[in-house]
Amino acid sequence: MYARIAGAVLSLILVGGVVxxxxxxxxxxxxxxxxxxxYYIIREYNGRVxxxxxxxxxxxxxxxxxxxxxxDADAExxxxxxxxxxxxxxxxxxxxxxxx
Numbered sequence: 001m002y003a004r005i006a007g008a009v010l011s012l013i014l015v016g017g018v019v020x021x022x023x024x025x026x027x028x029x030x031x032x033x034x035x036x037x038x039y040y041i042i043r044e045y046n047g048r049v050x051x052x053x054x055x056x057x058x059x060x061x062x063x064x065x066x067x068x069x070x071x072d073a074d075a076e077x078x079x080x081x082x083x084x085x086x087x088x089x090x091x092x093x094x095x096x097x098x099x100x
């Protein structure tokens with residue numbers, strides 16, 4: 001669905017404003033609650049890829065990845081914004097895009 005760019009895969013879990021690597025443990029209950037209550041938007045921000053909590057103007061997470069590294073189709077999706085339901089889907093998109 002999304003083209004991949006070269007580089008290492010970075011998995012993030014964004015819970016309560018804390019950025020943690022996916023290798024850190026988090027309770028299944030906390031993940032389920034966060035997953036069902038938060039929407040995120042992955043989109044272009046000043047030429048780079050960013051994650052926003054839905055309704056917020058400032059990015060929650062900003063990646064040092066230019067949208068110029070993506071195919072034209074993926075870059076257009078990022079310009080429009082990709083709405084994601086919950087942390088699990090967010091992690092999946094981040095992995096698909098291979099953001100570092």
